[in-house]
Amino acid sequence: MYLTRFRINTARSGARRLLASPHRLHGAVNMAFPDVLPRDGEGPRVLWRVDASAAARADLFIVSPDRPDLTHLVEQAGWPHSDQPGWTTFAYEEFLDRLTVGSVWAFRLTANPVHHIRKEGDAEGARTKRTAHVTPRHQIDWLLARQERAGFEIVRTPPEQQLTERGHEHRVVVHTRQPLRFRKGTPDRSSRHDVRLTRVTFDGHLRITDLDVFRRTLTHGLGKGKAYGCGLMTLAPALAS
Numbered sequence: 351m352y353l354t355r356f357r358i359n360t361a362r363s364g365a366r367r368l369l370a371s372p373h374r375l376h377g378a379v380n381m382a383f384p385d386v387l388p389r390d391g392e393g394p395r396v397l398w399r400v401d402a403s404a405a406a407r408a409d410l411f412i413v414s415p416d417r418p419d420l421t422h423l424v425e426q427a428g429w430p431h432s433d434q435p436g437w438t439t440f441a442y443e444e445f446l447d448r449l450t451v452g453s454v455w456a457f458r459l460t461a462n463p464v465h466h467i468r469k470e471g472d473a474e475g476a477r478t479k480r481t482a483h484v485t486p487r488h489q490i491d492w493l494l495a496r497q498e499r500a501g502f503e504i505v506r507t508p509p510e511q512q513l514t515e516r517g518h519e520h521r522v523v524v525h526t527r528q529p530l531r532f533r534k535g536t537p538d539r540s541s542r543h544d545v546r547l548t549r550v551t552f553d554g555h556l557r558i559t560d561l562d563v564f565r566r567t568l569t570h571g572l573g574k575g576k577a578y579g580c581g582l583m584t585l586a587p588a589l590a591s
Contacts, residue, residue, distance in 0.1 A: 365427035372578035382418035462575035501564030522554030
């Protein structure tokens with residue numbers, strides 16, 4: 351497994367086109383590998399996420415079973431005349447092997463929190479429809495409902511600190527909510543349709559509870575919309591507080 355970080359040159363028109371369409375960026379990420387990996391859920395898959403900052407900086411993170419070649423992205427959305435390669439790839443397996451049950455980590459996760467509902471007026475027994483959660487409280491509840499099955503638990507905020515942290519019972523916040531709508535077509539352009547999803551980014555602290563399951567979460571992703579920049583969780587050392 352490999353973890354790759356690529357800095358996107360947001361001043362380039364090619365970069366702006368990619369950032370405006372998760373479908374295009376998904377295709378560009380896939381082009382980093384000579385063979386398209388199966389997505390049957392049995393093995394690790396290619397996951398990606400874009401982290402943007404207020405300083406017009408954007409970084410593309412990729413977790414993948416194979417080492418990617420991002421030369422085409424450098425040419426389209428990087429600094430092709432720089433002496434630097436444009437991306438950095440780390441041996442992710444070594445990091446995964448050092449994880450331990452009970453250890454606490456800061457995490458970032460971009461996900462697509464959804465639920466299935468029947469709308470008012472639907473006939474009894476009608477199929478439910480997938481709908482995005484729209485409030486931070488419901489989005490956090492979506493994550494909390496999946497933590498045990500994903501091999502971790504969100505760290506609870508001590509009662510004496512809940513007042514200063516706006517009453518949050520858990521150390522997690524939603525800091526980005528991005529409704530997306532884009533066109534998706536077949537390679538031969540014989541059909542096209544609209545795709546709508548809401549990407550939400552969580553920052554917080556977690557504790558590992560099941561090592562094997564948690565490693566699978568990091569390499570298989572969490573939730574829906576993985577092809578469009580959702581599902582990838584990354585970790586950083588948790589600072590003492």
